[in-house]
Amino acid sequence: MSTSYEVKIWDLRRKLSGKTPSYVVRWKVGTKEKSKTFKTKALAESFLSDLRQAAKKGEPFELVTGLPISMAKPADSGPTFFDFARSYMAARWVHSAARTRETMTYALLSLVPVLTKDLRGRPDDEELRAVLRDYAFLPDKRRGELRPEQKAAFAWLEAASLPLANLLEPAVSRSALDAVALRFDGEPAAANTVRRKRAVLHHMMESAVELKKLPGNPLHAVKWKPPKATGAVDPRTVVNPVQVRALLDAVSQVGRTRGPRMVAMFACMYYAALRPEEASGLRRQNCDLPTDGWGLVTLEKARPQANKRWTNSGETHDERGLKHRAKDDTREIPIPPVLVVILREHIEAYGAEKDGRLFRTSKGRPFSSSAYSAVWQEARRLAFPVEQVASPLAARPYDLRHAAVSLWLNAGVPPTEVAQRAGHGVDVLLRVYAKCIEGQRARANGQITTALES
CATH class of the missing domain: 1.10.443.10 (Intergrase catalytic core)
Structure with missing residues (x-):
């Protein structure tokens, strides 16, 4: 996990939005500035005090969340990536066009098999993708019956999927980004395909932050550039x-x-x-x-x-x-x-x-x-x-x-x-x-x- 001991904490700042004041705590970890807003001064002062005490004790601060190790969320808590991917698809299904659903699914077909533990009995990737495409990411009424080998593949995914919070580790986030840059056969994907799949992953991480499943978008901590895509007509x-x-x-x-x-x-x-x-x-x-x-x-x-x-x-x-x-x-x-x-x-x-x-x-x-x-x-x-x-x-x-x-x-x-x-x-x-x-x-x-x- 990427951490830093270079921490700078500023004084509390009062912010007036309409008639209701709020209180902003601002600090910097390494080169990354962080902030958090509270409705009451007491809550803001308590959080600020926790940050200062952690810095005084010499605790390392996480670069992604900006929080000291003692305040960071444990990596093994919360949903797995597979579980969150399924809930994400279910939430987006009603409001998305057919092609958007297809784009989201094919991005997740690249990601879910990669973000797994090394457990015994792993099915081949083609079988995993078939289960995801034809069953796991469809609404209940669209699903058919799984064959015995498909049931085994589905159970393996549920057991092997990494916790969603593991993406806070830059190495894991980078492996996800590298996965969307490849076709299923391992060859480099077209630039526009990479950008579409990366956009799905980014939106998924933003949704996780919004739902408080992650403290911050882990992709922001990874220096990774998608291939350049020409937007002009030839x-x-x-x-x-x-x-x-x-x-x-x-x-x-x-x-x-x-x-x-x-x-x-x-x-x-x-x-x-x-x-x-x-x-x-x-x-x-x-x-x-x-x-x-x-x-x-x-x-x-x-x-x-x-x-x-x-x-x-x-x-x-x-x-x-x-x-x-x-x-x-x-x-x-x-x-x-x-x-x-x-x-x-x-x-x-x-x-x-x-x-x-x-x-x-x-x-x-x-x-x-x-x-x-x-x-x-x-x-x-x-x-x-x-x-x-x-x-x-x-x-x-x-x-x-x-x-x-x-x-x-x-x-x-x-x-x-x-x-x-x-x-x-x-x-x-x-x-x-x-x-x-x-x-x-x-x-x-x-x-x-x-x-x-x-």
Whole structure:
């Protein structure tokens, strides 16, 4: 456990918040400043006296909690990490979207098997993860019966899981952080994956502090940096309008009905910059499609895809509000005549589902991400030469949205308007698409040349 004998304790400070005063005790352990607020002066003076007496006796103070050893919480008390992880998931389940539940679970699949004692009879990690994923982290009504070997794995986890308070030891916290940086096969995980899993661990520790299961967030005492993740769109993925037309034509040639049913969906991702889950939720009543000129799409809902075990409905698609917006908020997107024509032709050919949904299979089911991704890859092979097929150019359907936003920005549409149509904040928009805004370098070079020649 990391401790220090370098302790500095300041005098009591009175703080007035509204009409009620409070009393703040401030001290420093090593280089870390600590403070604790009390409602009464007597409680604050008692705590301050305890700190001073411990420092006078020469007790070491913990760096994480700031408390002397005699006042620190014993490491073997409180819930185990596994127990707290299960209660954390149960508390977050109702308020989380399906994909968030999935992200939290997969972070914990990396953490729980690592934060265990070295007990005999350890099942292999794949068996432990299966028990966690399919049983331990699901609500009671979603759980099935465990097989005998799964019961043994579950019992082993309950017995072997480290106490949650052990994470106050920096070596244990570091092992947790190192675990989220790896894939299940032991290889380094992608930077964005590491950041998502680390965020889950951090929020979990903050919840433990809030619930008074830990005196402080143990991650704050560990010097650990996640890998850098690029948040900007790669310009090499951005297609131009001519290439998009070739791709949409190629999509129409894939399969007997599957490709033709997806043309308008992919067109919405490009001409209206819809996210795939927004296109999945698009309804006929959301579309104003005049016979001439620009139309309008008013987005109300999205239908993101996730594994059935995480959704509320038990289906692969749950209906949700729009990303980054209030529950019942909408987003209006003017659409160009070319998309109006494509949508009108799609509705004439395939109609709409009873609830108005436009894009679905011949049996009325939403397209899965694997289905439309397979069609997209086949369309790339039909539309592009070999060297472009091997490149990142429009490698994913989502790249159509990136191409749309890049086109709008380069056409001179004000960033505020682009952000409104795309459902971004302006700051995020400019950061994500900074590398896709053309003409800035030549303009800057001209300005510098003028300055040098003056």
